[in-house]
Amino acid sequence: MKNILTRNRHLTQRIGFILITLMAFATVIPIVAVVIYILAQGLPAISWEFLTGFPHDGMRAGGILPAIIGTIYLTIGTALFSVPLGIAAAIYLSEYASDTPLTRTIRIAIINLAGIPSVVYGLFGLGLFVLFLNFGTSILAASLTLSIMTLPVIISTAEEALRSVPQGFRTVSISLGATRWQTIRRIVLKEALPGILTGVILGLERAAGETAPILFTGAAFFLPRLPHSPFDATMALPYHLFVISTQVPEMPIQIQYGTALVLLVFVLSMNLIATVIRSRARAKRQW
């Protein structure tokens, strides 16, 4: 008991703090290192031709345009389904639902959706969209699969944003004669918009970077042209990176790092936009 009261404990504290600080830095520094390393290795590969050209010579030369366009299509396709559905579900949970067993079941379902392994989403997409609904290996099937996967992210962040709008805003609007939906649309949604947007972008960021869910639902190994319709398969950046780094022998290392860099920039710029929207909204907030 006595040594707790001696100088010893200050020494313990100092050593402990140093250890914890080192641990935190050991966690964060590799993250920064990964980004810088890919930047440094990938930049020499980036050229106009690389970004706008088609791959040729068995993908060992040329550009990655079809993969970039494919990822953009998939991201837009995912947004088309998951954004309206996710925001509507968030509105339900924050504005309509009371604490009933049904609501709790919905919440458990959302938590579980968030935890399901991405490859299992791929199996599900294959079973339901590709085979059962007969969409084939297509952008449509892959987007639907990705959108169910991003749903929990969008729902939970949007709900949090909606809940952070003070109750008084709603009370005032309703007391002025607005209906419930008018209040939600013109007051609550408007105030919560930055938070919702942040969640949407973070969700789509995940979708853009995922490989496993599109492996058997929409990704093509190699396509000499851009997809024409939602029922076409497509190349995509993450899958392309996987293919050229593990499946194609004698792949020039430059192209591999270049592809990794483009994917990283694509995903991180979404991350950055989300962060900026969030911090600007926080700074502007008056309540």
Place this chain on the structure above:
Amino acid sequence: MEKSLNWREFVITRLIKASGYSAILFVALIFFFLIREGVPTFSEVDLSSLLGTRWYPIEEHFGILPLITGSIIITFGAALIAVPFGIGTAVYISEIAPRWMREILKPLVELLGGLPSVVLGFLGFLVLAPFLRVFLNLPTGLTALAGSILLGGIAVPTVVSVAEDALDAVPRAYREGAWALGATKWQTIWRVTLPAAKSGVLTAVMLGVGRAIGETMTVMMVTGNAPVLAIKLGSLFSPVRTMTATIAAEMGEVANGSVHYHVLFFIGMVLFIISLAVNIAASSVVFRAKKRAERILS
């Protein structure tokens, strides 16, 4: 005007409610399709063969034990990394770091959560695995260890953010009480704050482990994918193959409706049930802790 407004409200409210229920529908649909395609396994493959130690689908050997042990050993290794570093980082961010440092660290950890797993797998394949091979003098660097290290990194953001939330939720009065009694900050962290946030930290660990078990692309690229039984600790230094990687690698090549196809869906079913169990356990810990806190405070 009045009438059309009511009608619109009615439709919109219905749509919003339907969307709210959709999450339940999707979980049910996922489970249904996994069962639909996975359950035929039981009539096509003997249970003894299914629980065998040999995964060699070309010769109809569908022993999933090596895959399960592969997933377990990698997840175990990942937890050994993610738990101390994740909790350590969370403690640093929420209890020790000055404000400006927190503002830098939090986005960086979130950034790690946003890195596509295929990019980490790519670097693991090109940089980490060769390094491990030379450094540890192994025949190949594509080992369970490489998978564990990367998966640890992937699980860290989950652990950090959930654990940090839990630490933040500990009332300030707890800490002030401890300081007033003469405890140092360090003693307060270990004996007051962390114990008070225990259930949240436990949830963080469970969710991190859940994240690691389900990760696919990274492990597929760096673990060498050899379906051998991994039950010794030494297996960390040899190639293994996980359940997720098996599905991802083989599903593209099987004929729809074949035995192999059904077995892969069966593995998906196992993964689904594991993630369901982890998540329900994690949320019930939080729920119980909330109940207890309410009882104490009321």
